[in-house]
Amino acid sequence: MSGTTLAASRSAARVVGVVTVLAAVALVELAIRGGAINRFIVPLPSEILLAIPRIIVDENVLHRFWQTTQEILWASLLLAVVGIPLGLLLYRVRILRLACETWVAALAAAPIVLTYPLFLVIFGRSATTIVMIGFAAGVAPVILKTIEGLVSTRKVLTDVGRSFRLSPAQQFWKILLPAALPSVFVGMKLGLIFAMINIVGIEFLINFGGLGQLINELAERYDLPGTYGAICFVVLTSIVFFDVTERLERWLRPIE
Amino acid sequence: MAAQRDVSSDRAPAVTATREALLAVEHVSKRFETSEGVISAVDDVSFSIAPGEFVSIIGPSGCGKSTLFNIIGGLVGDYEGRVTVGGNVIHGTHPAIGMVFQEESTFPWRTVLDNVAFPLEIAGVPKQTRLERAAHFVSMVGLSGFERRFPAELSGGMRQRVALARTLTSEPRILLMDEPFASLDEQTRLLLGDRVLQIQQALRQTTLLITHNLTEAVQLSDRVLVMTYRPGRLKRTVEIHLPHPRDSEVVSSDAFGHYLAEIWHDLREEASRGIKEDESRVLHGRGKA
Numbered sequence: 248m249s250g251t252t253l254a255a256s257r258s259a260a261r262v263v264g265v266v267t268v269l270a271a272v273a274l275v276e277l278a279i280r281g282g283a284i285n286r287f288i289v290p291l292p293s294e295i296l297l298a299i300p301r302i303i304v305d306e307n308v309l310h311r312f313w314q315t316t317q318e319i320l321w322a323s324l325l326l327a328v329v330g331i332p333l334g335l336l337l338y339r340v341r342i343l344r345l346a347c348e349t350w351v352a353a354l355a356a357a358p359i360v361l362t363y364p365l366f367l368v369i370f371g372r373s374a375t376t377i378v379m380i381g382f383a384a385g386v387a388p389v390i391l392k393t394i395e396g397l398v399s400t401r402k403v404l405t406d407v408g409r410s411f412r413l414s415p416a417q418q419f420w421k422i423l424l425p426a427a428l429p430s431v432f433v434g435m436k437l438g439l440i441f442a443m444i445n446i447v448g449i450e451f452l453i454n455f456g457g458l459g460q461l462i463n464e465l466a467e468r469y470d471l472p473g474t475y476g477a478i479c480f481v482v483l484t485s486i487v488f489f490d491v492t493e494r495l496e497r498w499l500r501p502i503e
Numbered sequence: 504m505a506a507q508r509d510v511s512s513d514r515a516p517a518v519t520a521t522r523e524a525l526l527a528v529e530h531v532s533k534r535f536e537t538s539e540g541v542i543s544a545v546d547d548v549s550f551s552i553a554p555g556e557f558v559s560i561i562g563p564s565g566c567g568k569s570t571l572f573n574i575i576g577g578l579v580g581d582y583e584g585r586v587t588v589g590g591n592v593i594h595g596t597h598p599a600i601g602m603v604f605q606e607e608s609t610f611p612w613r614t615v616l617d618n619v620a621f622p623l624e625i626a627g628v629p630k631q632t633r634l635e636r637a638a639h640f641v642s643m644v645g646l647s648g649f650e651r652r653f654p655a656e657l658s659g660g661m662r663q664r665v666a667l668a669r670t671l672t673s674e675p676r677i678l679l680m681d682e683p684f685a686s687l688d689e690q691t692r693l694l695l696g697d698r699v700l701q702i703q704q705a706l707r708q709t710t711l712l713i714t715h716n717l718t719e720a721v722q723l724s725d726r727v728l729v730m731t732y733r734p735g736r737l738k739r740t741v742e743i744h745l746p747h748p749r750d751s752e753v754v755s756s757d758a759f760g761h762y763l764a765e766i767w768h769d770l771r772e773e774a775s776r777g778i779k780e781d782e783s784r785v786l787h788g789r790g791k792a
Contacts, residue, residue: 403606406578410602411622411673421625425612500612501653 290471298472306461312480315457318374322381322442330386334393355387360448377449384445385438392434396427432496439488447481524551525709526677531584533570543734544570550728555707559720560728563774567735568713572681576602601675605682609654609665615641616650618665622673640668643702660691678710693751696722704748721762729769732777739769
């Protein structure tokens, strides 16, 4: 597929995506107005839309959005800086991989969020606790997918490197890492999902600012349009991070 | 076993590692330990190649051709015998030897030009110089205009040409190719053969081609070495006295047909043995299960 065709199909996909979301929202609006959904449980999307300017002004939502974004940013940096090298270490040291891979996979399924009191004891009631829980929740898929990407690198590519007499460092930077990147990015995206869920969840639980705390406060006030409006900002954070990740991946691996 | 080896040695060419030989393979043997016991993949293989010569090794599947390719290329160690380049014994990979692999080996994350410039990048050649030199080899393999394309945008034949250009960019004294066009259709293979001949004649490139394709071997080579089925030994050498410069038109000549028949006469027995042994192994395996 040529570059122009690829760009055109990506634009078309975005348009279809936006139209689909708008159609779903319109459908919910109709379902609530028609009485199919209880409006005391799910507010009208139009009410949520009207609540957004209010929570921006009254609840200082942009500041909270920025706080949550920063926490996710730090957690994702930790995921990349610690998770990818850990994956590489387990790939290189076979005995370590055989010993630890199952435990790492188990960590991915563990309800890390329930261990938040332990993190509070270690890091105090601070943003560090939130970042570290996000990191701990997301690191397992990053490690596992990094290992998978490195292991599944086609042997012929490393043979090409050997035939050109690459040093071990050159083999890694010029061949292994680029070849493993698609899998590494899958791991990063999964890790980000886990990290974001846990970050917002912990903000909700420990009342330490951010969008999670705002959702908690608005829910306790039974301000449903405001609560859903704040959730929209969580979704926005997620969209921003995924968009940045995808752009980064396309920059590093232009064509698949 | 010893008697078999003697017979094979009688028929195989003597070690011809003369002073002018650029590449010499001397009494090379390789065994692998498998769950079914020790398998002798290559047994006492000796031959040499003079500078500028194009030699093909042909044999049935499983005769150890690719093992020999990996031994000469330095990717497989722990073998008996020795491999020399210019009279010097080599251990492991050697800058004088450039390899083109059977499997698709271009880097999907690099453009054609960046793929071809790869060896120069590793050698630390400045960007502008390496891109100019890479463009020269891209043009040589007939891919001008595709420099900015990625491998995913190319056909299988084009990708193999990129791999060939990448190896040529490292300017190896010996080009080692392992069935580079095996996955391509016959017509494309013939036309790419023409391209390889043009390049070989332009660069006077010493080339060793591993193949199981008779037409390809006769079309391209000055000499064809026929291997036996497992363990792989040299059975016979056939000198190809077809005129140079040569192209795929040569396949319609009587002489070409004569060479094909001559090689097939030797190869048929080995290929039949290979098929029978494979069938026997499968049946035996099923019996065990």
